[in-house]
Amino acid sequence: MTPTDAAVHKTAPPTRAARTERSDLTSSRLRAAFLFLLPMMTVLGVVAGWPLVRTIWLGFTDANLVDLSVTEFIGIENYYAVYDGEAFGLLVDPEWWNAVWNTLWFSVISVSLETALGMAVALVLNLQFKGRGLVRAAVLVPWAIPTIVSAKMWSWMLHDQLGIINELLMGVGLIAEPIAWTANPDTAMWAVIMVDVWKTTPFMALLILAGLQMLPGDIYEAAKVDGVHPVKVFFKVTLPLIRPALVVAVVFRALDALRIFDLIYVLTSNSTTTMSMSVYARQQLVDFQEVGYGSAAATLLFLVIALITTLTLMAGKVNLSEDSK
Template identity: 70%
Template sequence: MADSTVTPANADAGEQSLARSVSPTRRHNRVHRQRLRAAWMFLIPMLVVLAAVAGWPLMRTIWFSFTDASFSDISNYSMIGFENYLVYDNGAWYGVLADPSWWRAVWNTLFFTVVSVGAETVLGLIIALTLNAQFRGRGWIRAATLIPWAIPTIVSAKMWGWMLHDQFGIINDLLMTLGVIAEPLNWTANADLSMWAVIMVDVWKTTPFMALLTLAALQMLPSDCYEAAKVDGIHPVRVFFRVTLPLIYPALMVAIIFRILDALRVFDVIYVLTSNSEDTMSMSVYARQQLVEFQDVGYGSAASTVLFLIIALLTITYLYLGRKQFGGDA
């Protein structure tokens, strides 16, 4: 029978082995805590500034949405609950959610978002694929492509406003010279053309952003897949849909969600080109009209709060779905 007696030497060896196995874990936990503290030390100043710059105005806007505050005397107001959002009085519904102009603005914003982001994605992908190819002067072309995105939106919108002018605009003059139209078109005042004019200007402005992010994703792709596809004689179109597009899909989705969130709160390009026209009025333009022109702080704050909730809901949904997808892949 084997001797099972534990000697002092065996006990010391076991304790040393246990100490060696525990020590790296403790060191790892200590380093993790130090990194966590350092991360919070860097994050806290940013969070404080963000709370002061964005958090406080947001909370104040939400607070005013439950009041009857007015710019004529913003310090004198009373709480009215959800009346700015929706209220039933004397057989009729009132509030932002019952205003046909608000729902017209919602439709305009959604239409603008879907069409503009869709066109920018397709054009940006085409431009990125072109710039990813090897040709002489590629660097200069890349720099020139970014010029529309570098121009401030107000400046580009004002520039396009003059170009689309019905009397002095170069667009009408060019189309009439080519015989496309017989007489000048009032692009920004015509109900049938104004939204398309706004979308055209926005696509010109932000397509380089989509192209830039897509190009960055294309340049990170491994070359082995393309070399193997070339050896196997696979058609380039099939390689694009079977190899390239799936590999750049995550980066492309990030660019698309950024543009969707930006398009949902569009204000400047629409306001500069068409002002308060109901044919192109977005949710942001509607909120600005209530706040500034109608001096109704409570009602305008309610419209701004609804817009914030829509964007926040879309952002949370995207983050949740993305986190779930990455979790499933893991």
């Protein structure tokens, strides 16, 4: 029996029996929804919820990696404590604040550059030209390369003695002697930003391109007929139209940038000039074995990101209601 046959059979006038049948149906569907969600929620609770709760708890203890079973509750001492008139704890730890500023600086600069460059690449890819498919494939390559591999590839190219970048720059005469890009405090953060921009601009470009390709073509026809300058068209038509997609892409990238770990860890290891919040927290946890203190740092990072996410979601809601007016 085909589904359509069944539909025909069941289109009898609604009787009381049919109505109870429908509410039975709704409740059985709700039961099914619950059963379908249960396994996923259980797994998510075990692998994400529980460890998160434990991390927050460990942040209030003096836990040490050597033996996690002997931990004592010490209140907020990992965050702030005063001994003999001297303040200790994360909130007064200059290294932690250094990591916070590094992370914010890195996130703002790299996400801005990625957005601007991604927009440029998307505008190019949105045009019709010979070999566009090939260019699009080429742009995807950096995105496809694992972060660790791209960090290693770039540390090789940026190598102070054997690197091709120093060789090229010296060849053109831009620098007189080799620069230790990843070790020099003046250039280390820029090296990290450059590699991140190289790796992530394709993601931005593709998201923006997807937005561009949904725009109606007739607006552009009209602008062309009216002789409006393309730059003006971009700022007055294109940008406002793709703004929603752009905002979401930027938020996703920013949240990703705030938790950066692998690129910095591989490119500049535990150097303080580039240390991000994630690198700081892991160094405390694993290298110094201070599980309590490191958990407190991880909790703060979580709070920062949660705060930003909530603010964005609220801002997003406000925008939505404005749009619907």
